[in-house]
Amino acid sequence: MSHSNSPPNPLTILITGASAGIGRITCQLLAKQKHRFILAARSKDKLSDLEAELRTAGVESLAVPTDVSDPRALEALVKAGVDRFGRIDVLINNAGIECFAALDELSVEDIVQTIETNLTGAILLTRLVVPVMRQNGFGRIINISSIAGKHGPAYGAVYGATKAGLIAFTQSLRGELSPAGILSTVICPGFATHGGIYDEIVKATGKKTPSLLGGTTAETVAAAIERAIRKAPPEIMLNFPAMRPVFLFRDIFPRLGEMLILATTLKFLKRAASIRK
Numbered sequence: 001m002s003h004s005n006s007p008p009n010p011l012t013i014l015i016t017g018a019s020a021g022i023g024r025i026t027c028q029l030l031a032k033q034k035h036r037f038i039l040a041a042r043s044k045d046k047l048s049d050l051e052a053e054l055r056t057a058g059v060e061s062l063a064v065p066t067d068v069s070d071p072r073a074l075e076a077l078v079k080a081g082v083d084r085f086g087r088i089d090v091l092i093n094n095a096g097i098e099c100f101a102a103l104d105e106l107s108v109e110d111i112v113q114t115i116e117t118n119l120t121g122a123i124l125l126t127r128l129v130v131p132v133m134r135q136n137g138f139g140r141i142i143n144i145s146s147i148a149g150k151h152g153p154a155y156g157a158v159y160g161a162t163k164a165g166l167i168a169f170t171q172s173l174r175g176e177l178s179p180a181g182i183l184s185t186v187i188c189p190g191f192a193t194h195g196g197i198y199d200e201i202v203k204a205t206g207k208k209t210p211s212l213l214g215g216t217t218a219e220t221v222a223a224a225i226e227r228a229i230r231k232a233p234p235e236i237m238l239n240f241p242a243m244r245p246v247f248l249f250r251d252i253f254p255r256l257g258e259m260l261i262l263a264t265t266l267k268f269l270k271r272a273a274s275i276r277k
């Protein structure tokens with residue numbers, strides 16, 4: 001399927017949501033291979049801290065404070081990266097916000113901001129980066145979705161919709177861009193410790209996910225991103241216990257599968273939604 005040129009070394013990696021959680025841990029892991037980074041997020045100070053940390057480790061990076069929900073900021077981000085490094089080899093669409101609440105309790109602004117940050121921003125940024133990757137006949141696009149994209153969570157309708165969108169988006173990119181050597185992977189983590197979203201739920205409610213639902217860690221997600229750069233599989237699902245058999249069961253027996261998923265998740269998700277009140 002792929003006609004990919006061999007990967008350059010070092011790689012030039014553009015990552016959104018680099019200032020915290022999974023994004024920051026991913027940069028720290030990939031920095032061990034001395035790649036070069038274009039770091040994007042809104043928090044200027046946190047990005048500068050990471051830039052300084054990478055410099056100390058002998059790794060070159062460029063911090064570009066960016067709101068991914070702003071199309072003009074995305075143009076400026078890509079321009080700044082290309083002006084500095086001349087290329088972008090890997091794009092990691094990681095920036096994301098959660099939106100756990102009953103649908104009719106969300107404001108229009110909450111809904112629009114979640115969609116623009118999690119989905120529209122990733123699509124528009126990818127659209128800008130693809131022509132840069134085409135010039136070199138090499139590219140990796142890694143979209144950070146969620147288990148919530150595989151089955152829309154109760155009280156997470158908008159979040160789940162954006163994450164499902166990223167899964168379909170990745171499938172389309174693979175069909176369209178693989179012949180040009182640009183390979184895409186979607187990563188679907190379960191609730192991850194050491195990342196913002198899940199940790200906040202646990203802190204606010206004092207409750208972890210039920211053991212049948214389980215979860216993963218930000219470090220595991222970072223390692224999966226590293227694997228996606230090397231091997232470019234279509235999709236990586238990260239959770240313990242494994243969720244793929246559950247979704248297979250749900251696809252064959254939709255009503256029974258839904259009952260099983262709701263029995264495992266509903267109480268926890270209701271509690272997560274209660275944080276907003």
Ligand SMILES: NC(=O)c1ccc[n+]([C@@H]2O[C@H](COP(=O)([O-])OP(=O)(O)OC[C@H]3O[C@@H](n4cnc5c(N)ncnc54)[C@H](OP(=O)(O)O)[C@@H]3O)[C@@H](O)[C@H]2O)c1
Pocket residue numbers: 016017018019020021022023040041042043044046066067068069094095096097098117144145146147188189190191192193194195196197198199
């Ligand atoms: N942690 C989990 O349990 C979990 C599970 C499955 C999937 N995920 C996904 O993993 C990704 C990272 O999540 P995380 O847990 O690491 O969350 P996090 O610790 O809250 O980090 C989110 C990152 O996104 C950035 N961000 C948010 N809004 C942005 C915007 N408008 N423009 C630019 N950057 C923005 C934040 O930086 P600024 O605030 O500085 O902009 C931050 O760097 C998300 O896409 C999330 O949906 C997380």
